[in-house]
Amino acid sequence: MKIRNYKDFWAGLLCAAFGLFFAVVGSQYRFGTAAKMGPGYFPTVLGCVVVVLGLLVTLTSMSPKAAQERVPAFAWKPLVLVLGAVALFGLLLNQLGLVLCIVMLVCVSSMASHEFTWKGTILNATALLVLCMTVFVWALQLQFPLWPNLTLG
Amino acid sequence: MDTLIANLGIGFGAVLAFEQVSLFGAAITMPMNVLYCFFGVVIGTLIGVLPGLGPVATIAMLLPATYSLPPLGGLIMLAGIYYGAQYGGSTTAILVNLPGETSSVVTCIDGYQMARRGRAGVALSTAAIGSFIAGCIGTFLLAAFAAPLSEIAFEFGPAEYFSLMVLGMIGAVALASGSLLKAVTMICIGLLGGIVGTDVNSGVSRYAFNTPELADGIGFVAVAMGVFGFAEVISNLAQGEKREVFTNKLTSLFPSREDIRRMLPPILRGSALGSALGVLPGGGAALAAFGSYSLEKKISKNKDEFGKGAIEGVAAPESANNAASQTSFIPLLTLGLPPNAVMALMVGAMTIHNIQPGPQVMTSNPTLFWGLIVSMWVGNLMLVVLNLPLIGMWVKLLKVPYRHLYPAILVFCCIGVYTVNNSTFDVLMTASFGVLGYLFHRLGCEGAPLLLGFVLGPMMEENFRRSLLLSRGDFSVFITRPLSLALLVATVVLIVIVAMPAISAKRQEAFQED
Numbered sequence: 001m002k003i004r005n006y007k008d009f010w011a012g013l014l015c016a017a018f019g020l021f022f023a024v025v026g027s028q029y030r031f032g033t034a035a036k037m038g039p040g041y042f043p044t045v046l047g048c049v050v051v052v053l054g055l056l057v058t059l060t061s062m063s064p065k066a067a068q069e070r071v072p073a074f075a076w077k078p079l080v081l082v083l084g085a086v087a088l089f090g091l092l093l094n095q096l097g098l099v100l101c102i103v104m105l106v107c108v109s110s111m112a113s114h115e116f117t118w119k120g121t122i123l124n125a126t127a128l129l130v131l132c133m134t135v136f137v138w139a140l141q142l143q144f145p146l147w148p149n150l151t152l153g
Numbered sequence: 154m155d156t157l158i159a160n161l162g163i164g165f166g167a168v169l170a171f172e173q174v175s176l177f178g179a180a181i182t183m184p185m186n187v188l189y190c191f192f193g194v195v196i197g198t199l200i201g202v203l204p205g206l207g208p209v210a211t212i213a214m215l216l217p218a219t220y221s222l223p224p225l226g227g228l229i230m231l232a233g234i235y236y237g238a239q240y241g242g243s244t245t246a247i248l249v250n251l252p253g254e255t256s257s258v259v260t261c262i263d264g265y266q267m268a269r270r271g272r273a274g275v276a277l278s279t280a281a282i283g284s285f286i287a288g289c290i291g292t293f294l295l296a297a298f299a300a301p302l303s304e305i306a307f308e309f310g311p312a313e314y315f316s317l318m319v320l321g322m323i324g325a326v327a328l329a330s331g332s333l334l335k336a337v338t339m340i341c342i343g344l345l346g347g348i349v350g351t352d353v354n355s356g357v358s359r360y361a362f363n364t365p366e367l368a369d370g371i372g373f374v375a376v377a378m379g380v381f382g383f384a385e386v387i388s389n390l391a392q393g394e395k396r397e398v399f400t401n402k403l404t405s406l407f408p409s410r411e412d413i414r415r416m417l418p419p420i421l422r423g424s425a426l427g428s429a430l431g432v433l434p435g436g437g438a439a440l441a442a443f444g445s446y447s448l449e450k451k452i453s454k455n456k457d458e459f460g461k462g463a464i465e466g467v468a469a470p471e472s473a474n475n476a477a478s479q480t481s482f483i484p485l486l487t488l489g490l491p492p493n494a495v496m497a498l499m500v501g502a503m504t505i506h507n508i509q510p511g512p513q514v515m516t517s518n519p520t521l522f523w524g525l526i527v528s529m530w531v532g533n534l535m536l537v538v539l540n541l542p543l544i545g546m547w548v549k550l551l552k553v554p555y556r557h558l559y560p561a562i563l564v565f566c567c568i569g570v571y572t573v574n575n576s577t578f579d580v581l582m583t584a585s586f587g588v589l590g591y592l593f594h595r596l597g598c599e600g601a602p603l604l605l606g607f608v609l610g611p612m613m614e615e616n617f618r619r620s621l622l623l624s625r626g627d628f629s630v631f632i633t634r635p636l637s638l639a640l641l642v643a644t645v646v647l648i649v650i651v652a653m654p655a656i657s658a659k660r661q662e663a664f665q666e667d
Binding site for chain 1: 332334335337338339341342344345348352354355357359360383386387388390391554555556557559560561563564566567568571572575577578579580581583584587588591592593595596597598614617618621622624625626627628
């Protein structure tokens with residue numbers, strides 16, 4: 001058998017791995033009986049179902065009738081910069097405060113664009129900062145740590 | 154009929170009610186719900202017009218802004234955002250040839266051609282008029298059928314609910330594009346993700362790995378924003394932009410008498426088809442748009458004009474998708490089951506306001522129920538009245554370059570996720586779902602079934618466990634109860650139909666433009 005649809009091949013394996021994870025962890029909870037199910041019953045059974053479904057997807061990717069498809073290349077640069085900026089926002093918000101975090105989020109994520117310029121980015125960050133401070137902090141009165149908090153180390 | 158009018162009266166009363174609010178320290182009396190509706194519609198259109206952000210991501214992003222509102226106000230605003238976003242999507246379809254979402258894909262074909270021939274204004278107003286008429290019909294049907302359907306829903310036991318959810322989820326993916334097998338797998342993964350957290354029956358904390366934040370379950374806002382919002386941004390960045398905007402003067406917005414004569418029958422046919430298909434779970438709106446476009450193409454006297462800017466080709470799909478998006482509230486409001494990803498978010502919003510969606514909402518909370526329905530009509534009216542004059546502003550928005558737009562999307566998403574629980578953990582969670590969403594996207598797996606499964610997971614497990622508890626562990630309960638059996642048979646029929654080679658070829662053809 002030859003893999004024809006690489007997208008489905010990997011998708012199936014990925015799903016099966018998810019199913020396996022849920023089934024294995026789920027089997028550590030009390031299983032119970034059909035009439036009195038424990039917390040482990042539903043996730044373990046469903047996890048096994050997902051494993052079977054995932055393997056089926058992988059199998060069909062090797063059928064001679066499957067459409068030939070390759071996995072498109074990953075856009076690593078936007079992936080890392082965009083999600084990295086978001087993760088940094090989450091990690092640093094309590095220490096650095098909202099103001100610096102917004103500036104950081106805009107600057108880091110903007111580098112993912114191929115039209116990146118420092119001037120445009122700083123203008124954009126300033127505009128967004130003013131907007132967020134007005135809408136979320138002043139008008140909607142949402143609670144944020146606003147400024148760096150260095151006492152916590 | 155009398156009760157219908159009385160019920161609509163309750164609704165109008167709730168929507169138009171004046172409330173006293175304090176603004177800048179002064180007490181002012183204002184029709185707050187009308188204002189929420191107005192904000193929802195305007196913000197929805199605003200974000201719907203911006204390219205690369207569909208209604209699911211829009212709603213997920215703006216959900217936190219409605220938390221502080223009263224329940225009715227919050228839901229009215231969300232519904233407004235939903236059809237505002239849909240309306241905005243058709244604007245970009247016509248002016249930029251970029252469908253904001255699947256249901257306006259067909260609008261691109263003739264709408265963009267009309268714009269190229271200098272009739273952008275007429276195309277936009279046709280879409281608006283069609284959407285308004287369809288919205289009125291859809292809202293009326295929703296009001297008329299909601300009560301009798303809720304009556305049926307009271308007959309449902311846990312076994313029926315379980316079977317209905319199976320039908321709903323299979324239906325949701327059967328009518329959408331892509332591989333059925335993969336979509337079902339995605340649903341099941343979503344179901345598993347949904348049950349992370351404390352088990353309500355035993356108090357055992359499942360899949361939480363001693364992380365207190367996970368014991369409450371994974372927030373669906375994090376899933377929706379990660380899988381839809383962030384993954385979309387990354388894909389858009391990878392593609393780079395190619396946009397051609399028709400910014401030259403939008404001359405006349407007003408259709409001629411001939412235009413009106415030609416657009417009315419397609420609008421009515423589109424509304425009828427859309428209302429019927431919208432009730433079905435899943436790709437109701439998209440399917441309705443495709444269906445009504447092919448219908449018009451078949452029966453029109455001006456067949457050769459289709460694809461070159463036929464007004465029927467804008468009127469029919471636009472009214473069909475709007476009617477469908479109205480009637481897709483029917484399963485949500487009567488049965489408590491979301492038929493698509495947007496409605497799944499509405500379920501989440503209702504739970505946050507402590508409203509358990511289902512047939513009991515109508516009796517226990519009639520002002521909320523009828524108020525929401527009436528607000529949809531009010532919202533549709535606002536869309537026509539406000540947006541046609543504002544079209545120039547929306548066009549300007551289209552010129553905002555993406556490099557300035559996407560950091561703004563990220564900032565709003567981060568702030569939105571954080572404010573749900575004031576938790577930075579949720580922000581990190583969203584980033585992880587962004588990775589997962591992008592991975593799935595690259596592998597051709599869809600996010601919508603994942604989100605649907607995610608929201609339904611706890612409900613599904615609960616009903617499964619309860620039905621087997623009642624039947625003392627006998628699995629035949631799902632096929633011995635006639636209603637449940639009928640629902641499961643319908644599911645099987647649906648799978649067989651979709652799997653038939655002739656149909657699956659057609660289905661591929663219909664969705665190949667996505």
